[in-house]
Amino acid sequence: xxxxxxxxxxxxxxxxxxxxxxxxxxxxxxxxxxxxxxxxxxxxxxxxxxxxxxxxxxxxxxxxxxxxxxxxxxxxxxxxxxxxxxxxx
Amino acid sequence: xxxxxxxxxxxxxxxxxxxxxxxxxxxxxxxxxxxxxxxxxxxxxxxxxxxxxxxxxxxxxxxxxxxxxxxxxxxxxxxxxxxxxxxxxxxxxxxxxxxxxxxxxxxxxxxxxxxxxxxxxxxxxxxxxxxxx
Numbered sequence: 001x002x003x004x005x006x007x008x009x010x011x012x013x014x015x016x017x018x019x020x021x022x023x024x025x026x027x028x029x030x031x032x033x034x035x036x037x038x039x040x041x042x043x044x045x046x047x048x049x050x051x052x053x054x055x056x057x058x059x060x061x062x063x064x065x066x067x068x069x070x071x072x073x074x075x076x077x078x079x080x081x082x083x084x085x086x087x088x089x
Numbered sequence: 090x091x092x093x094x095x096x097x098x099x100x101x102x103x104x105x106x107x108x109x110x111x112x113x114x115x116x117x118x119x120x121x122x123x124x125x126x127x128x129x130x131x132x133x134x135x136x137x138x139x140x141x142x143x144x145x146x147x148x149x150x151x152x153x154x155x156x157x158x159x160x161x162x163x164x165x166x167x168x169x170x171x172x173x174x175x176x177x178x179x180x181x182x183x184x185x186x187x188x189x190x191x192x193x194x195x196x197x198x199x200x201x202x203x204x205x206x207x208x209x210x211x212x213x214x215x216x217x218x219x220x221x222x
Contacts, residue, residue, distance in 0.1 A: 037164050037166070038162065039162075040129065040160060040161045040162070040198075041159070041160045042159050042160050043156060043157045043158055043159060044156045046157070049120075049123070052120075052123060052157070056108075056111075056116060059150050059153075059154060060108075060109065062111060068146070068149075072153055
């Protein structure tokens with residue numbers, strides 16, 4: 001089974017131009033027309049140079065593990081306004 | 090060591106694992122990479138980084154590392170090209186299936202490959218390789 005149909009979104013649901021001739025319960029995937037399956041994933045987290053240096057120390061074992069959870073939480077909390085969308089393009 | 094002027098490229102698995110091991114040259118190289126963008130590598134490399142973890146803490150920190158990187162998916166197009174490369178290379182192939190997945194990813198995205206083994210990858214037609222350090 002291999003098919004492609006078009007539809008529109010209405011109130012958050014996909015409405016297809018035609019009914020699908022497939023059994024109930026069949027799982028399908030919905031994507032936008034310009035979906036690029038080759039597109040890379042990430043990054044989802046931006047670190048400053050200082051944070052990256054600190055991360056490297058943790059990641060390579062030069063710094064003890066005990067502070068890593070706090071470090072990660074701190075970086076996550078600081079993400080707003082870091083311009084991920086600009087650097088990721 | 091003379092620093093290599095960095096241009097955007099795909100990092101081979103061994104380069105990423107070298108950084109994980111904390112060697113000075115790879116750490117300096119990754120600093121250079123960050124000056125122009127993000128570390129970029131294949132999903133097969135991401136899986137190798139996860140596999141490399143020896144305990145749960147290392148697995149968690151590896152996941153954080155992947156979240157600050159750009160991972161190129163191992164999709165059907167990449168797998169098909171990787172297999173074609175293996176069909177093309179006269180035996181015995183110097184490249185493993187993982188290597189050809191990395192090479193195929195670089196070719197599809199038209200990126201040079203930063204690798205510690207440029208001679209080994211030199212057998213791949215059209216692939217531009219760079220020794221990072």
